[in-house]
Amino acid sequence: MYLQHLHLQHFRNYTDQAVTFQGQQTILIGDNAQGKSNLLEAIVLLATLHSPRVQRDADLIQSGQTLAQIQGYVLRQPDPAELALVLRASGRRTWMVNQQVQRRQVDFLGYLRAVFFSCLDLELVRGSPGQRRDWLDQTLVQLEPLYSQLLQDYQRVVRQRNALLRQDTVTPAQLAPWDDLLIQTGARLIRRRYQLVERLQPLAQTWHHRISQSKEVLTVRYAPAVPVSVNDTEAIRTEFQRQLAAKALAERMQKTTLVGPHRDEVIFTLDGQLARHYASQGQQRTLVLALKLAELELLETVFGETPLLLLDDVLAELDQKRQRHLLTVIADRVQTIITTTDLARFEPPWLTHAQQLYVEQGRIWPRE
Numbered sequence: 551m552y553l554q555h556l557h558l559q560h561f562r563n564y565t566d567q568a569v570t571f572q573g574q575q576t577i578l579i580g581d582n583a584q585g586k587s588n589l590l591e592a593i594v595l596l597a598t599l600h601s602p603r604v605q606r607d608a609d610l611i612q613s614g615q616t617l618a619q620i621q622g623y624v625l626r627q628p629d630p631a632e633l634a635l636v637l638r639a640s641g642r643r644t645w646m647v648n649q650q651v652q653r654r655q656v657d658f659l660g661y662l663r664a665v666f667f668s669c670l671d672l673e674l675v676r677g678s679p680g681q682r683r684d685w686l687d688q689t690l691v692q693l694e695p696l697y698s699q700l701l702q703d704y705q706r707v708v709r710q711r712n713a714l715l716r717q718d719t720v721t722p723a724q725l726a727p728w729d730d731l732l733i734q735t736g737a738r739l740i741r742r743r744y745q746l747v748e749r750l751q752p753l754a755q756t757w758h759h760r761i762s763q764s765k766e767v768l769t770v771r772y773a774p775a776v777p778v779s780v781n782d783t784e785a786i787r788t789e790f791q792r793q794l795a796a797k798a799l800a801e802r803m804q805k806t807t808l809v810g811p812h813r814d815e816v817i818f819t820l821d822g823q824l825a826r827h828y829a830s831q832g833q834q835r836t837l838v839l840a841l842k843l844a845e846l847e848l849l850e851t852v853f854g855e856t857p858l859l860l861l862d863d864v865l866a867e868l869d870q871k872r873q874r875h876l877l878t879v880i881a882d883r884v885q886t887i888i889t890t891t892d893l894a895r896f897e898p899p900w901l902t903h904a905q906q907l908y909v910e911q912g913r914i915w916p917r918e
């Protein structure tokens with residue numbers, strides 16, 4: 551797929567800016583705080599309806615405004631699509647496909663797919679488990695748009711169950727229907743995450759081997775809070791129920807839900823060593839790049855169309871060998887949008903073909 555055109559109105563520091571992309575590679579060049587990451591964030595929002603940086607839509611709207619709009623024109627099979635997302639300070643959103651308002655998120659998701667890689671992702675290795683869960687969730691949303699509904703349902707069940715647990719007078723009978731809902735929705739989440747990691751693991755391992763050209767073996771392992779060894783929803787439910795019963799007292803004491811996929815973990819190892827304790831910064835970067843390329847390959851295989859690759863300030867940090875390798879991998883196959891503060895840090899082959907755009911204070915223009 552190809553994002554041909556993007557139009558931002560009152561989004562972050564953009565007042566009214568249109569961009570037409572040309573060629574397979576675009577480099578956005580600008581000093582710090584000019585709007586490079588903001589532009590990539592807008593594309594990620596069209597792809598996932600999720601900002602990689604903030605929770606509240608109010609932060610995405612230009613200061614002093616009440617409404618922001620992101621529009622994109624995507625060339626894809628079988629037909630091109632015009633996407634629009636309206637954000638309001640109140641948090642209410644409108645999403646449109648070809649000027650038709652869509653009621654459900656699933657009717658909007660899937661028209662544009664993108665893999666986003668920023669320095670925030672380097673936290674995937676060392677950061678909190680929540681960041682790794684978020685990564686699984688955002689990948690699943692693009693693979694299976696219905697997952698976003700499932701995730702929202704699960705999160706609502708956890709919130710409501712926690713609200714009950716905070717009441718001192720709550721009885722097991724009152725909790726029982728919420729236990730059931732937690733198990734039903736939670737088991738479906740666990741199964742999907744489990745399957746995703748199963749599919750990503752061999753791809754990530756191969757990419758890691760190719761990019762690092764080392765003998766180190768990467769493993770990616772899903773470690774659900776409800777341990778499962780089989781890809782079987784019934785087995786997951788039984789184990790979930792058992793753990794809930796075992797933790798019932800602790801949950802009453804701590805007044806919060808202690809069992810379920812909101813406490814899942816993903817574990818990365820290099821040659822059997824925990825990457826979070828062992829990997830150098832360069833190794834972490836290579837590991838995350840391998841994960842992102844695995845994600846790209848998986849989306850490409852499943853849908854038969856290549857997603858966009860968005861690289862926010864990470865390319866120039868790679869050494870020449872890895873840059874060159876990345877270039878051969880994506881070649882002219884993948885629409886890639888890259889941000890940088892410094893063109894000089896790019897390998898010459900990157901520069902010869904790429905469209906070069908300057909970004910300054912929320913305005914964009916082509917480099918002469």
Ligand SMILES: Nc1ncnc2c1ncn2[C@@H]1O[C@H](COP(=O)(O)OP(=O)(O)OP(=O)(O)O)[C@@H](O)[C@H]1O
Nearest residue numbers: 562563582583584585586587588609610611612613
């Ligand atoms: N809601 C908003 N309204 C107006 N301006 C905003 C809003 N949110 C962010 N900004 C501005 O956008 C700028 C940051 O943009 P962005 O993160 O895209 O920078 P960048 O070009 O990627 O910089 P860096 O090279 O440091 O990563 C900041 O100056 C910030 O003040």
Ligand SMILES: [Mg+2]
Nearest residue numbers: 586587588863
């Ligand atoms: Mg930035």
